[in-house]
Amino acid sequence: MRKIVKKSKVGDGVWEYELEAPLIAEASDPGQFVILRLHEKGERIPLTIADTSLEEGTITIVVQSAGKSTIELNQEYFEGEAIHDLAGPLGNPSEIEDYGTVALIGGGVGIALIYPIARALREAGNHVISIIGAQSADKLFFQDRIAEVSDEVIVTTDDGSAGREGFTSDALRDLLESENVEKSWAIGPVMMMKVCQEVAEEFDTELIVSLNTIMVDGTGMCGGCRVNINGETRFACVDGPEFPGSAVDFDLLAQRTEIYEEEEECALDEFLEGESK
Amino acid sequence: MTVREKAVPMPQQDPSERVGNFDEVPLGYEREAALQEAERCLKCDPAPCIEGCPVGIDIPKFIDRIKREDFQASINTIKESNNLPAVCGRVCPQEEQCQEVCTLGENFEPVSIGRLERYAADWEREHGTVDNTVEDSRAGKIAIVGSGPAGLTAASDLRKLGYEVTVFEQFHQPGGVLVYGIPEFRLPNEVVEREVENLKAMGVEIETNTVVGRLFTVDDLLDGNRVEKHDAVFLGTGAGLPYFLDLPGENLNGIYSANEFLTRVNLMRAFKFPEYDTPVKIGGRVATVGGGNVAMDSARTALRLGADSSMVIYRRSEAQMPARDEEIQHAKEEGIDFRLLRNPTRFKGDDGRVEKVECVEMELGEPDESGRPRPVPKGGSEFDLPVDNVIIAIGNSPHPLVPRTTDGLETSDRGTIKASSRGRTSREGIWAGGDIVTGAATVIRAMGAGKTAASDIHKWLSNGETWK
Ligand SMILES: Cc1cc2nc3c(=O)[nH]c(=O)nc-3n(C[C@H](O)[C@H](O)[C@H](O)COP(=O)(O)OP(=O)(O)OC[C@H]3O[C@@H](n4cnc5c(N)ncnc54)[C@H](O)[C@@H]3O)c2cc1C
Ligand SMILES: Cc1cc2nc3c(=O)[nH]c(=O)nc-3n(C[C@H](O)[C@H](O)[C@H](O)COP(=O)(O)OP(=O)(O)OC[C@H]3O[C@@H](n4cnc5c(N)ncnc54)[C@H](O)[C@@H]3O)c2cc1C
Ligand code: FES
Numbered sequence: 001m002r003k004i005v006k007k008s009k010v011g012d013g014v015w016e017y018e019l020e021a022p023l024i025a026e027a028s029d030p031g032q033f034v035i036l037r038l039h040e041k042g043e044r045i046p047l048t049i050a051d052t053s054l055e056e057g058t059i060t061i062v063v064q065s066a067g068k069s070t071i072e073l074n075q076e077y078f079e080g081e082a083i084h085d086l087a088g089p090l091g092n093p094s095e096i097e098d099y100g101t102v103a104l105i106g107g108g109v110g111i112a113l114i115y116p117i118a119r120a121l122r123e124a125g126n127h128v129i130s131i132i133g134a135q136s137a138d139k140l141f142f143q144d145r146i147a148e149v150s151d152e153v154i155v156t157t158d159d160g161s162a163g164r165e166g167f168t169s170d171a172l173r174d175l176l177e178s179e180n181v182e183k184s185w186a187i188g189p190v191m192m193m194k195v196c197q198e199v200a201e202e203f204d205t206e207l208i209v210s211l212n213t214i215m216v217d218g219t220g221m222c223g224g225c226r227v228n229i230n231g232e233t234r235f236a237c238v239d240g241p242e243f244p245g246s247a248v249d250f251d252l253l254a255q256r257t258e259i260y261e262e263e264e265e266c267a268l269d270e271f272l273e274g275e276s277k
Numbered sequence: 278m279t280v281r282e283k284a285v286p287m288p289q290q291d292p293s294e295r296v297g298n299f300d301e302v303p304l305g306y307e308r309e310a311a312l313q314e315a316e317r318c319l320k321c322d323p324a325p326c327i328e329g330c331p332v333g334i335d336i337p338k339f340i341d342r343i344k345r346e347d348f349q350a351s352i353n354t355i356k357e358s359n360n361l362p363a364v365c366g367r368v369c370p371q372e373e374q375c376q377e378v379c380t381l382g383e384n385f386e387p388v389s390i391g392r393l394e395r396y397a398a399d400w401e402r403e404h405g406t407v408d409n410t411v412e413d414s415r416a417g418k419i420a421i422v423g424s425g426p427a428g429l430t431a432a433s434d435l436r437k438l439g440y441e442v443t444v445f446e447q448f449h450q451p452g453g454v455l456v457y458g459i460p461e462f463r464l465p466n467e468v469v470e471r472e473v474e475n476l477k478a479m480g481v482e483i484e485t486n487t488v489v490g491r492l493f494t495v496d497d498l499l500d501g502n503r504v505e506k507h508d509a510v511f512l513g514t515g516a517g518l519p520y521f522l523d524l525p526g527e528n529l530n531g532i533y534s535a536n537e538f539l540t541r542v543n544l545m546r547a548f549k550f551p552e553y554d555t556p557v558k559i560g561g562r563v564a565t566v567g568g569g570n571v572a573m574d575s576a577r578t579a580l581r582l583g584a585d586s587s588m589v590i591y592r593r594s595e596a597q598m599p600a601r602d603e604e605i606q607h608a609k610e611e612g613i614d615f616r617l618l619r620n621p622t623r624f625k626g627d628d629g630r631v632e633k634v635e636c637v638e639m640e641l642g643e644p645d646e647s648g649r650p651r652p653v654p655k656g657g658s659e660f661d662l663p664v665d666n667v668i669i670a671i672g673n674s675p676h677p678l679v680p681r682t683t684d685g686l687e688t689s690d691r692g693t694i695k696a697s698s699r700g701r702t703s704r705e706g707i708w709a710g711g712d713i714v715t716g717a718a719t720v721i722r723a724m725g726a727g728k729t730a731a732s733d734i735h736k737w738l739s740n741g742e743t744w745k
Contacts, residue, residue: 023503089492219678220677223537
């Protein structure tokens with residue numbers, strides 16, 4: 001059992017949690033994730049470690065309501081309560097070095113996920129430019145925190161309700177036109193990462209993406225998270241989750257996240273029905 | 278008195294009924310049946326069956342105690358050498374171990390040792406008394422990594438010797454393959470949970486959700502760095518990584534590794550979706566590739582989840598199938614369709630979902646390294662099999678995380694940890710056993726390795742002899 005030490009809403013449908021996990025806090029590095037199971041009938045869901053506090057012995061996760069499990073967590077679990085299982089840190093950490101100028105692109109919940117990487121890159125001496133985007137202003141969050149760890153921040157919204165109108169990939173293109181960026185990270189929806197990679201390719205610059213596949217164990221034992229990297233099958237949970245965007249078969253990634261569409265809908269309906277009773 | 282030629286049959290669920298549920302297939306002997314079967318034992322001395330048992334259970338003795346209706350004495354006899362009889366009575370390949378060398382088997386059917394073992398174990402679960410009190414009688418803390426049969430056995434033996442024992446398991450539930458792999462209808466998870474409860478009652482600590490190599494390392498355990506210091510470590514991390522065929526189309530939707538499929542169903546209880554949150558998507562025509570227990574378990578599980586048809590594609594013939602005879606028989610009774618001497622060559626599907634398996638016919642050639650005839654493809658014999666789901670069950674490889682994060686721990690080319698017959702690895706203070714040392718093998722061998730290592734750990738800690 002893991003206690004929820006703190007819970008707060010950071011945006012529309014997005015909540016931040018501090019969970020008691022002193023050993024994970026000590027052991028984790030930016031880019032790694034945990035697997036969480038809410039209760040005895042719950043599924044194992046992967047969530048990125050967005051921050052850690054050694055003093056408090058906690059890790060921070062930021063959760064966007066996407067389907068049954070994330071909505072259940074966001075709606076029904078409160079400060080002081082406990083979640084059943086938490087395992088981690090999993091996956092390989094981001095490669096942090098002094099590259100020079102780096103760009104970090106976060107879309108949707110990806111905004112939270114670039115935060116620890118941006119901070120580590122900044123501490124390593126990089127000039128950090130962050131591009132954060134959401135559908136609309138009410139879905140944006142973490143702006144202050146991203147600003148704290150970046151030298152420049154560019155905000156985009158699909159509808160122009162905050163920052164510049166358009167996609168993060170458009171902002172990336174403009175940035176690459178004017179600046180010499182050594183390396184970039186893009187974390188967000190598959191489509192966003194795919195398009196960012198296309199932009200990076202135009203400018204012949206390296207882009208890292210973090211692959212949010214479906215996972216079960218998160219330790220290499222099932223292959224449910226398999227992805228195609230340079231034509232070879234790899235497991236996102238142990239070989240990733242970060243890979244060079246140029247090596248990723250994004251269409252396969254998108255295809256495989258659709259496997260359980262019907263079941264996800266069914267689970268959510270059942271849950272919401274139970275809620276309304 | 279004449280001996281019955283045939284073994285007393287095991288009552289089992291009717292095939293047409295059992296394909297619709299996840300309940301156990303063999304129902305277990307009733308008292309009368311057990312007594313009758315126990316009658317058949319010839320009490321040979323020396324007893325070949327004891328030789329045939331990887332952990333050397335005194336089989337004639339435990340059977341004799343059943344005959345005398347002293348069931349407590351029977352189970353106590355078994356437990357002197359086997360910590361998990363309720364498990365082994367259900368899943369051990371007795372037909373190639375104790376029962377294969379049974380004297381009676383020379384002319385008649387051998388004594389059903391496995392069924393009797395299960396009877397004694399189930400009797401204990403219902404009527405027996407288990408004394409779980411253990412004193413902290415000895416100084417020494419031992420860490421066990423992995424909670425499969427190897428780890429659980431080592432934990433139990435060391436605890437009984439009076440050591441403080443902690444088991445670290447990466448999953449949220451202990452038991453290893455016994456809970457995530459082997460299906461309910463062969464080994465109910467509840468049987469394993471009960472064993473785990475006994476261990477806890479003995480004072481063994483079980484830390485789940487603990488991925489050793491990520492959360493802390495084996496060296497941290499020995500050095501007392503960030504976690505409590507331990508005097509010895511036993512590694513029982515198993516062979517849990519699925520092999521894929523490496524064929525075109527293998528990442529299409531609808532294709533599972535057996536590990537993912539079985540984990541979803543057994544550990545995550547997807548057969549009760551949506552009551553449980555984890556889904557599994559299986560139905561229509563299901564093809565399982567492979568010929569071992571894992572393949573049989575997968576094909577039979579698919580049927581129970583409502584598949585219209587479930588077939589097994591295997592590249593050799595039935596005689597070479599590594600699955601237990603009982604499993605193959607049960608699979609046949611349930612209507613599993615065996616496509617032997619066939620091998621997949623690619624998977625096809627237009628909308629991102631698998632629709633066909635292209636196979637090639639095989640014939641048996643000269644024996645290969647394994648001593649079995651090598652399957653050779655017949656040129657030009659390719660054909661398509663229409664399918665809706667495919668399960669790849671062609672084997673598992675050792676888990677690399679612990680070797681990779683433990684300096685100086687030697688491994689073989691296959692990735693298994695090198696260990697002596699006593700379980701000692703290349704690193705002082707670290708033992709290993711079970712599938713992580715042998716590659717995918719059996720429950721009883723893993724248990725045996727756990728026992729051997731436990732007694733050697735005790736010897737080493739009490740004698741202070743040098744590591745070799
Ligand atoms: C390594 C990794 C790190 C992640 N980190 C975070 C994080 O920090 N915060 C966060 O909110 N989410 C994160 N995700 C995504 C998160 O795991 C999923 O949103 C969650 O599992 C969905 O479960 P659900 O039951 O709520 O929704 P479901 O009903 O299972 O799915 C609802 C919708 O979400 C999509 N979906 C399902 N699983 C995933 C997935 N693994 N990734 C992306 N989309 C998915 C489905 O296609 C569907 O459209 C991460 C995923 C991975 C693999
Ligand atoms: C589907 C299936 C059916 C089978 N049927 C039979 C049968 O009928 N009869 C038979 O005798 N055998 C059978 N086997 C084989 C048998 O189950 C194995 O040989 C046996 O379980 C091996 O035991 P083990 O303790 O070595 O490892 P496992 O049972 O694999 O347990 C290893 C444990 O270690 C954990 N672990 C791994 N790495 C770490 C880490 N870094 N940190 C913490 N924990 C870790 C794993 O999560 C796992 O729980 C079957 C196997 C499968 C998969
Ligand atoms: S999640 Fe199972 S192998 Fe990656």
